Structure formats: C-alpha cells, structure tokens
Amino acid sequence: MKEVPSLYNWAGGQASLEKLTEVFYDKVLKDELLEPVFRNMSPEHTKHVAHFIAEVFGGPKLYTDQDHGSHSNMVAHHVGKSLTEVQRKQWIKLLLDSADEIGLVDDPEFRSALVGYLEWGSRLAILNSQTTENPIGESEPMPKWGWGETGGPYQK
Template sequence: MTVPTLYEWIGGIDALDHLTDEFYRRVHQDELLSPVFAGMDAGHPRHVAMFLAEVLGGPPLYSTERGGHPEMVRHHLGKHLTEAMRRRWINLLLDTYTDLELPADPEFASALVGYLEWGTRLAVINSAPGAKVWENAPMPKWGWGETGGPFIPKKKA
C-alpha cells in the first residue's frame, strides 16, 4: 500500500478551502480572535488553505504564489499574539474540522494537532516584539510522524 500524504488524506485543496472558509467565518464571530483578524484580506482563508496544503504534502501553492514561509512569518510580526489566542485559534479550528466531518482517524488527528501546536507556537514567537524574518526559512513539511500512516480497518475475511 502506498501511504497517502496528509494533503491527500484530508481531501486536497477543496477540503482545505472549505475548512478555512468556515473557520474564518467563525473567527469573525469570536470575541478574542475577531480583533486580530478585523482587517483581514478577503483572500486570507484561501492563502491559509494554500499554506496548509503545502505543509501537508500538497503542491507548493503558497511558496509559488505567496512567498513561502518567510512571507507567512511576516504576517505575524507585531501581532502580539497571546497563549489564550493561540489556544482559542486551535480549538476553533479543530471544532470546525470536526463539524465538517473531515477525516477523524486518530493517526491523522495526531499529525494535524502536532502541526497546529508547532505552527501556532511559532506564530506566537514571531508575533512578539523584536521578532525577525529569516529570509531563507524553509517551508515546513509535515507527515504522519510516529503513526506511520492512516488508520485503515482490516476487512473481515
């Protein structure tokens, strides 16, 4: 069996676009997060979907069209994100993910949560006073990690 990428397993760019569109609709209704995204460009959900697509093993959409990881870091500079904001962002994204009934297997969830924890902690660091952009920062690449692949139940003989 060929192990699919996380990108393939979630359903590709269409699933990520659906997730980010619904997620940011909810962000605008959240009292803690809405001020952070008040001036958000209308294309922001798509840009985040493109970034996630690339991180999860899909095509290099964000690097090609948006400038890669250094550009994502630039979007966090000076935002002064807090731990409370970081945790709310993750919780709201995971609630949206669950409500949309995207893959619920523990292996995928483990990989996704692992990336979200890493990425949001990096966002907080990059939003702090004095943070700088490393122009040669590589695009993060996330895989199945310790799980080794998706959960596929064995068929009964």
C-alpha cells in the same frame, strides 16, 4: 509496503482544506477573543492559509507559486502582532471545531498529525509575534509535515 499518502491527499485535497479555513474564519469573525485580531485581514487571507497548510502537508505549491508567499512571508504576517496564549488556544479550538463540522477525516493518526502541526505552528506564531524582526530568511524552505510516530491508517 504500501505507498505513504501525503497528509494533503488523506485530508481530501485542496477543496477540503479550503472548506476548513472558510468555516474556521467565519467562526473567528464571530468570536469575541479573535475578531479584534483578524478584523483587518485581507479578503485572500482564508485561501492563503489553506494554500499554506496544503503545501506544508505535501500538496501543490500554491502558496509559493500562486500567492508569491514563502515561509518567511508567512512569518512576517505574525511579527510584531503581540498575540497571546489565550488567543492561540481559542484559535486551535475553533479550527478543530471546524474540522469536525466539515467532517474532515477523523482517524486517530490523521488527527494526531493535524493537532501536532497546529500546536507547532501556532506556538511559533505566538513566539514570532513577540518579536519585531523576522527570524526566517527569505531563502528558507517551506516547512513540511508528515504522519510522525503514529505512522498512518494507510498501514492497516
């Protein structure tokens, strides 16, 4: 049985995920639907989101240790923002366009895991944005994401 690589390593590590979020937020800030939502984001936003996804995908704990973040802290950024399904769909579209643009690994298994995570995370972001109280306690662990039912191309 071959060793199972993390999604983080399969995606090309930190540099690859940081490139993904850089290209993505460039698009976001030029997008009619999303620019109003993100126009006041912090200069660190792009990097923090890359660090968050990297950690969820089995990479180093930069969001937790370097950015002083946590799952609760990430959710707090969405609470009360009243984000919409239309904005969510556009968010997903621009992120997947960015993945193609930077040449992120595109085997069916990795992309299935990526889309699964983005659907899950973005739907939670919309739900949490309708509330005024953070449902995630500060001591809750970071989410983890893996290959899911498809297994992985590493098995071939």
